[in-house]
Amino acid sequence: MTDITMIEAARARIGNRARATPLLSSPFLDEIAGRKVFVKPECLQHTGSFKFRGAWSAVSALAPEVRARGVIAFSSGNHAQGVALAARMHGIAAVIIMPADAPKLKIENTRAFGAEVVLYDRENEDRDEIGAHLATTRGLTLIRPFDDPQVIAGQGTVGLEIAAQARQEGIETADVIVCCGGGGLIAGVALALEAHAPGLRARPAEPEGFDDTARSLQSGRIERNARLGGSVCDAIVTPQPGNITFPINARLCGPGLAVSEEEALQAMILAHNRLKIVVEPGGVVALAAALFRKEEIEGDSVIAVCTGGNVDPEVFSAALSRYSHV
Known part of the structure; x- marks a missing residue:
């Protein structure tokens, strides 16, 4: 089972081969969210993803x-x-x-x-x-995409960076919203925060209709999605939470958040216009939740992990045409 020792060992093996991504912010996004929004752009990571x-x-x-x-x-x-x-x-x-x-x-x-x-x-x-x-x-x-202890450990290095960056920003309590498919990233992040920033709470964000993790956290058992495809947020569409990831997330994560495809696409263009980053629909649902589910979030600050930037040009172009005004 993945623990903080494995995460720190993974960080040592990775060394400088992975990019340490920053925390970005924009007063325009703060105004929409009604609080300070920090974005961790893992879309800038090698291969365009965490x-x-x-x-x-x-x-x-x-x-x-x-x-x-x-x-x-x-x-x-x-x-x-x-x-x-x-x-x-x-x-x-x-x-x-x-x-x-x-x-x-x-x-x-x-x-x-x-x-x-x-x-x-x-x-x-x-x-x-x-x-x-x-x-x-x-x-x-x-090498499984999420239900693998060493994969979870590697993803947990995102959480180690967030913990250190939050301290630098003076953030002691906040929701850390993470785009969630099978739950490997949020499990690793939650374990890292538990050890190094216990005032920060990991929360999953998913597309509406594919919110298996949110429903599983609510029911206390693994729930399955009715559909296995057909979402523009393809990067995080999985059948159900992982058998390894779910117990970690059930213990450590706050309630899940779900956003519509329209909200994801709008957040994608807001990230482009206000932060100058390219994020794919599945990789921006955490930011969409931070912006458009503000009544479900507590505190003066929120951290959203933008997990990937590998969007087809046609999808991005169509969204840019539709939401160029944001």
């Missing part, structure tokens, strides 16, 4: 003889790119299983990092079964 952290942590933790045989992962794009780059940096092979409807940019980028891409139908095929089969037949090590 996922590089967990990928490097997991790959680097493998025994050398195991790592040499190669790795396999399944992802809608951001974990795919993180594992592909981490594998290339280690000089090993990577096979990535991706949904056929993943954004073209993510598929192309994953191939550009040197990985072999295997596409599947997310509505009718089980990516876990595909991954397990290929891992067994090819002798590859499966």
Whole structure:
């Protein structure tokens, strides 16, 4: 089980290979939210997503003889790119299983990092079964996108940075809103905050209709989404919380927040116009929640983690045309 010791060890292994992303702010966003908004732009991370952290942590933790045989992962794009780059940096092979409807940019980028891409139908095929089969037949090590202790440890380095940055800003209490799919990032962040910034509370943000973590936290048991696709927030659409991540999040996280696709797209353009960063729809739901669910948030400050920036140009262009006034 992931703990703070594993997170700090992951930080030591990662070293300067991952970017330490800043906390950004804008008075325009503060006015909308009714409080001070700090944004952690993991869209500026290598591969355009926080996922590089967990990928490097997991790959680097493998025994050398195991790592040499190669790795396999399944992802809608951001974990795919993180594992592909981490594998290339280690000089090993990577096979990535991706949904056929993943954004073209993510598929192309994953191939550009040197990985072999295997596409599947997310509505009718089980990516876990595909991954397990290929891992067994090819002798590859499966790096899961969130339900992997070393992946969670790597993602927890985001929380270590937030804890240190919050101290610098004089923030002692605040909600830390995190875009949530399977729950690996928020689990790592929550563990890091528990150890180093106990006044900060991690809270998941999800798209409406795909708020399995919020519903699971409320019911106390793992809840499943009725649909497995069809959201512009593809990066964080997962069937249900992870078996490893959920107990961590159930113990440490505050109530979940859900936002509409329209709110996510509007927040994406606000991030571009006011912070000069490009964030994908699934990566901006935490900021959308900070801006548009202010009545559900307590305190004078809120921290939102923008988790990825790998948006197709067509999606970004359409949103920019629609919300250029914000």
